[in-house]
Amino acid sequence: MKIDAPRGSAMLGLGHFQPEKVLTNRDIEELVDTNDEWIQSRTGIRERHIAGEGEDTTTMAVAAARMALADAGLSDVDLVIVASTTSEARSPNGAARVSSELGFTGPAVIDINTACSGFEYALALADQSISAGVAETALVIGSETLSRITDWTDRATCVLTADGAGAVVLGASAVKHVSPVVWGSVPELADAVVVKGEPPIFSQNGRSVMRWALTSSVKDAERVLERAGVSMDQIDVLAFHQANLRIIEPLAKGLGATDRHIVLTDVEVSGNTSAASVPMALSKAWHAGELPRGAKALLFGFGGGFTYAGQVVDLPA
Template sequence: MNTAPSDARSPQLGGEVWNVPGCRIVSLGHYQPARVLTNRDLEGMVETSDEWIRSRVGIETRRIAAPDETVDAMAAHAAEKALAGSGLIAADIDLVVVASCTALDRSPNMAARVAARLGLGAPAVLDINVACSGFAHALAVADHAIRAGSATHAIVIGADKLSAFTDWTDRTTCVLVGDGAGAAVVSAAPAAGIGPVTWGSVPEQSDVVRIEATPGSASPGRFSQEGQTVYRWATTRLPEITRRVCERAGLTPEDLAAVVFHQANLRIIEPLARKLGAVNAVVAKDVVESGNTSAASIPLALSKLVERGEVEPGAPILLFGFGGGLAYAGVIIRCP
């Protein structure tokens, strides 16, 4: 197993040094359900149109999980693909972190179920619920654990089944959602391939995106949001925060080879990329074909970009999640 020595001096992404072991993403994987739900399909379900959906959110299609297709099953499919590309075996993985806001059960958690599905040895298993920014939070937790010496190889997953929490008669929300999972294998390394995380929240507006159950009801709750509030916050506040992510990694927006924002809405992603000033970057737009997949959206879009060869190995990529709870987290990685 490749473990960096505890006194290694690893170059930060922009050339500075950390007096800690490094950490990097070594491989990626993703999974989407077989069923494709198009805008034309939705026209027969609610009062909407293909033109209305495209003009407001930019989505054309989305994938919807089967009723018996669980969050942990999707997560395990993505993780299995990432593990296969890592050169590691199941016994090497000593930490599993799953980001999700749509787990139905309190216990066991999704990470434990994924570990069992993959036949892992005895990893630490953690679930993180920060909704749409969950993967960036989970990646930071794994990075911290590895650089602190508490783990050597981790699988980090974002997986959500928003369709199970969707009111399919509400045209403002049902046109947005999709299901899927994305995963990364993260390992100790002599050089830092994951930069410092910048994260935070706006607690007083934590309920503008929510899945809330009604006390006494058998329903698990329904996804709802105050879309205009989220749009204004994302397009006005987040450009400054994303620039701060670059500064902490010793880079400028012009240095970025790619930008992967949470795939919430094309009308948020495109202005945010322009205001950031990432003029040389490929901007992930997986939302067009996958919809909003919550915690899965960043690793899903990232895995597709890398699989298609759109970013050179070693190039800097900004990952930035935002949304549910009005929480956010951003980090710059080196492309595996």
């Protein structure tokens, strides 16, 4: 539907992809000095998916995109934004590769690298572009192959990382279905989560990240609700970055979540997939029939940079 002067955007479709290969906690016991009980007690993770031969950030992004486009009933878009820290090349960027693989007719193509908050940043830019009238439809993807930047001898990080992709399609709407974003950074934690070296390797100061998440994330998520003009009573779904179950649970509790709220905990079976974690968790639950049509979801991501971002969105009606 063409909107001459769109006021906002609406989510039209969702998609996701995960590699077939599953790495369980028992498998990780064979790699480092750890055990299933230790991993679950500290992260909530039981297993994660790992990319195999011929699978990478782009191929997973394309697979998730195809699913989202089919869900939306579209075959082309005006704008493609890919959020990732693991793109295969600096140029062409991931969004250009995805556009080419999907046979699009020439959309604007942008990559975002704000690590684990990347999807929320990308969604905000897509919504703003549509609201400004410079795009009518947008494909927003979070895709990561973290297994290829993981030190598999470091038990503090290798128990966390995983691979996958999630995507959403946005379209112009006369009614706002994506709220204004709340985003920002924490400069003093800029080096708390890093990917560097040759070859690049992921590392983090887990204690600093956990301390921020347990002391500051609630107030920032509350700012998202305030900017959206809604209360927790109006929220149906809580979709936080799937970093650690021991962060997700206190964040939900701190916001006043009740048994009525659907709190996504895909981290248990998918691990930490950085920018892919929120859209993948949403799409998996959506296509499993676990989320009501038109449900109002609070999205909130945080991670390397140190960055955070969130917004309230309505799922497809």
